Structure formats: C-alpha cells, structure tokens
Amino acid sequence: MIFNPKHILGIKELSAAELTFILDTAESFKEINNRDIKKVPTLRGKTIINLFFEASTRTRTSFEIAGKRLSADTVNISASSSSVVKGETLEDTAKNIEAMHPDIIVMRHSASGACHYLSERLSCSVVNAGDGMHEHPSQALLDAFTIRQHKGRIDGLTVAIVGDITHSRVVRSNIYCLSKLGATVRIAGPGTMLPPGLESLGCEVFNNLADAIRDADCVMMLRIQRERQGAPLIPSVREYARYFGLNDNNLKLAKDDAIVMHPGPINRGVEMSSAVVDGPRNVILDQVENGVAVRMALLYLVAGGEKLQQD
Amino acid sequence: MAADKIEILDLEGINRAITRIAHEILEKNKGVDDLVLIGIRTGGDYLAAQLQQKISEIEGQVVPLGTIDVTMYRDDIGSRSDLSVGQTDIRFSLGDRRVVLVDDVLFTGRTVRAAMDALIDLGRPQNIQLAILVDRGHRELPIRPDYIGRNLPTARNEQIEVEFDPQHVPQAVYLVRT
Numbered sequence: 001m002i003f004n005p006k007h008i009l010g011i012k013e014l015s016a017a018e019l020t021f022i023l024d025t026a027e028s029f030k031e032i033n034n035r036d037i038k039k040v041p042t043l044r045g046k047t048i049i050n051l052f053f054e055a056s057t058r059t060r061t062s063f064e065i066a067g068k069r070l071s072a073d074t075v076n077i078s079a080s081s082s083s084v085v086k087g088e089t090l091e092d093t094a095k096n097i098e099a100m101h102p103d104i105i106v107m108r109h110s111a112s113g114a115c116h117y118l119s120e121r122l123s124c125s126v127v128n129a130g131d132g133m134h135e136h137p138s139q140a141l142l143d144a145f146t147i148r149q150h151k152g153r154i155d156g157l158t159v160a161i162v163g164d165i166t167h168s169r170v171v172r173s174n175i176y177c178l179s180k181l182g183a184t185v186r187i188a189g190p191g192t193m194l195p196p197g198l199e200s201l202g203c204e205v206f207n208n209l210a211d212a213i214r215d216a217d218c219v220m221m222l223r224i225q226r227e228r229q230g231a232p233l234i235p236s237v238r239e240y241a242r243y244f245g246l247n248d249n250n251l252k253l254a255k256d257d258a259i260v261m262h263p264g265p266i267n268r269g270v271e272m273s274s275a276v277v278d279g280p281r282n283v284i285l286d287q288v289e290n291g292v293a294v295r296m297a298l299l300y301l302v303a304g305g306e307k308l309q310q311d
Numbered sequence: 312m313a314a315d316k317i318e319i320l321d322l323e324g325i326n327r328a329i330t331r332i333a334h335e336i337l338e339k340n341k342g343v344d345d346l347v348l349i350g351i352r353t354g355g356d357y358l359a360a361q362l363q364q365k366i367s368e369i370e371g372q373v374v375p376l377g378t379i380d381v382t383m384y385r386d387d388i389g390s391r392s393d394l395s396v397g398q399t400d401i402r403f404s405l406g407d408r409r410v411v412l413v414d415d416v417l418f419t420g421r422t423v424r425a426a427m428d429a430l431i432d433l434g435r436p437q438n439i440q441l442a443i444l445v446d447r448g449h450r451e452l453p454i455r456p457d458y459i460g461r462n463l464p465t466a467r468n469e470q471i472e473v474e475f476d477p478q479h480v481p482q483a484v485y486l487v488r489t
Contacts, residue, residue: 004394021395028380028396037432040383070383300396304388 004305007119007126008298010135011176019180022297023145029300030293032069043072046103046303051094052129053079053109058264058288059129059138063106066295072103072303090114091121098122103303107131112169125302133167133228138298139263140173142291144181146283147218149290150259155182160212160254162244163222163271164193167229170222170263175201188212190244192233193224209244216254220261221246221271237270247273251281259283315488319445319471320461325481328460329358332442333365335458340409343372345437347408351426352380352397354415357479358444362413377401379412384425405434411458415473415481417443420454445471445484 003021011019032040048067052060060076067074079085083093090109097105104125107115112132119126130136148154159178165171165187175198178185185203187194188211198205206212213219224233224240234240246260260272260282268274276282320328340346343366350359356378363376380397388394412426427439442458447465463486465471470487 001395002392004392025394025396028382028398031399032383035433040432041428042383042388300383300388301394304391304394306390306392 004301006302007115007128008137008302009115009119009126009128011137011140011173011180012135014137014180016180016182019141019144019177022141022294022301023148025301026141026145026290026294026297029296030290032296033289033292038069039071040069041071042300043067043070043103043303046070046072047101048072048074048104048106048299049097049102050074050076050129051097051105051107052077053084053090053107053114054130056108056129058291059108059136062288062291063127063129063138063295063299066292066299069292070296070299072299075102090118094118094122098124104299106299127298127302130169132169133172134169135173135176136169136263137173137177138291138295139170140177141298142287142294143170143174143220143261143263144177145290145294146261146287147178147183147259149286150283151217154178157183157217158186158215159183159218159220160186160188160216161220161222162188162209162212162246164224164229164233165189165198165222166193166195167225168222172201174220175203179203186212186216188244189222190234190240209246209250210253213246213250213254213258216258218259218261219246219251219254220263222263223265223267223271241270245269245271245273246276248275248279251276261287264288315486316472317486317488318483319463319486320484322482325444325460325484328444329361329365332458332460333362333369336362336411336440336442337366337370339440339457343370343374345407345409346411347375347377347403347405348411348413349377349379349401349426349430351412351414351422352378354473354475355413357475358415358442358481359411359413360479361481362411362442375403377403379426379429381422381425381429384429386421386425399429399433401433405430405436407435407437410436410439411442412439413442415444416471417441417446417454417456418449418471420450420452423454424452444473444481447471 106127108129112134114131115128179202188206348359350356367373378400382396440457443456444460472485474482
C-alpha cells in the first residue's frame, strides 16, 4: 500500500491498514538492531531534532538511537537546557529551530495538542512523542508490535489496561490502536482515575482489577502519574497497591499464557509487585527493544516519499 | 493503445539459462566451497532458490541461500511513493564467502549498487559476483554481470516482466511495450 505521512500526530487519524503497514515496516527495521554494524544509510543527510519539554529516558533515547541507526543527524533539546526557561513561547522556540532546516521535529510536551499546533505552523515534519494527556502514538505502536510478536496476532485478543487512566496518553493511543486492529480493550482503575465517556471509545470499563484481567491475553499496567494530578486521587499508595496492584496471585486470573506489559517507568510494589516485574510473563524489555524498530519505521515513513520535494 | 507483450523466454528457456548459469558459477568458483547465493527481493530471491536447487542437483551439496531487501540502501527514498520495506534474511556470516548476488532483470544498475552496499554492511565477503536472468541494458553505473541468462537490448519505454507461479517458480519472461 502507499502510505507516506507528513506527520505522525496520533493513532486516532490512522486506519487499521496504515497501522499494520507501520508494524510491518518496523518488522523489517528490527533486523538491523541485531547486526554487528547497526546502521543503514536510509536517512543520510536528514536532520532530526528531539524537542523534549518533559522528562523522558526511554522515549528520547529510543528516538535518538532510531534516528542514528538510520544515519540521520539527531540533536536533542530538553526544556531545562533551552530558552523555554527564559520565557520563550513554544511557537517561537519551534520557529527558531525550524530556521536551521531540520527535516523532522520529534516533540514531547505537557500540553495536549501541542504537536498538532506545531504541525500547522511549521513546514517540517512533526512526530508526536507524547503530548499531555492526549496521545503517545509510538508507544501504542510498540505495544501492538510486542503483542503481535508474542501472540502472532492482535485481532481477537483481549487486552486489559489497569491504572491511572485519566492522565495516561498511553491508554488513549492504545485504545485507538488495539481496537482498530481488532482487539477487545478492557480498562480498569480507581473511580477517581477513570474519565467519563470511555465506553464511547469502544472499550469495556471495570472498577476492579480482577474482572478486567480475567481471561485476558495481555495485561498492561500503568504508573500513577502524580506529576499530572492536582489533589490526591487515592487515599494512599499502599491502598492502591492492594486493590489495583498486579501480583502473582491475581495474575492467575488472566490466561495461562498472558503477557504482562508496562510502558515504564515502573513503580515497583505499587502497580506491580517485584515478583511480577521480574517474572517470566513480563515482556517489558521486549517493549523497549521493539521501540527502537517502531521509531525507525516512523522516522523513515515521515522522511521518505515524494512529499518532501513537493513542500 | 494496448500494450504489446512478446515472450522472450518460456519455461524451458528459463530452465536452460538457469542450468547454464549454475554450471558457470561452479566452473568459475571451482566447486561450492565458501559459495553462498543471495537473492534480491522481489524476483531475485525466487531465482536464487532455483539456482540453489540446480547446483545441488549437479554437485550434491546445498549452498547457503539468503535474501536481501535493498530499500534502506536506495538512492531515491525521497522520490518514491511506495515506501514498503521487505525483510533481509541472511542467517550465515558473509565474512570470506564468495557471494553470488542474484536478480531477475539488470537495468540501470542502481539496485545492484544498493545491494552491494547492503552486503558489505553485513560482513566482508571474499568477492561478490552478479548473476542476472535478463540484462536489458541502459546502465547508469559501472556494473557488469558475471553470469547472464539472456542479453536483450531494449528501449527505455519497454519493460521486462518475469512471471512466477504461486510457488515462485519462474514461468516466462516477457518484453512489454507501452
């Protein structure tokens, strides 16, 4: 199929066929990560700027490695070391960066919609690396890639996502992605962390962990995002761990071959017991490994194709 | 205007060409020591499988077979509309091997250039040789095949089509005028 997007802003805008195409492309790039010489010349001469206004280890490193393995020049800017601390607006920062002619800006920002906003104002490509509580497309794609790797398919599977749903962009992108690819998505969390209207996105909503993970093929646990919460939403972390934490005991409710996922960073002993984190079911490090291949595919698809000549 | 389609090689013609190329490869390399076959996706990989079979019929030994996808090494990524990337599948070391690169049609030579760059990123072969079913001319790079099934001078507006059956066995080669 023909798919060469100018931007990757969210999963919502993409069709099932386009999502599958991205996953298939990532499959081809995965092989490079196991070579002795982990580099191909595909994006030679392209400049990619990683503009991160929020803390990130995994995503930023993953995008940087992905760009470098495709031979692009990657530059990292983090908020603490940028002019943002001197009071420059997002648009001014971006326009100044654009004046140096990058081909792609990969951005993470705390405001939902920040990537859409920039994509309408810049001529270079924009890839969303997480915007506020909105979307985190590359994470959803690497999750789908990891599920497909372990289960051989996504269509027909049941995936339970448990935790701080309200503040999670990972959840939103995953609901779009997994339901478009044919999975049943179950959502669970404390009432204060479940936004209204989730059913309208096509998922099943539960207020307890046990019902959500019963007979699931895949259990995805989330961190409580205290940095995005105003007033406390739970009485105590201990209480949360007791009612919504995954441990060896309640994991037995899921299918025998169920896999356990987490987008990271993990708070051990809160959403997941250490025994589960270190247990045989978890595929968390596969997620991280696959993240590089998926981001290589995204950068390649955004940078390749005829559109750059036309613009 | 309807496209003209002329048959250049039929099933038997292709088989004779592959048999001859297999003998030439064995003669030049004095057997199958260190020999590996790498087919270029898509088309060259099917022909490489045919050559592997033919060589095993002649020598009684199965030479390693791999597949390479050159999309990541192409020089026209910015102007292509189809961005699909196939998988490279080479499960052996290329170091000090004699690599026979196999493709169905040789045209500008740009695909072969990309394939050679891709191979060298995977290891340091003793040498790289090139086997082609149809050489249609119009080279844009200094690339010359070592084994040729059929030399066929063409016009730029003509195309060569190699037809494979569902089992990837080549059936016929056509010259198409549009």
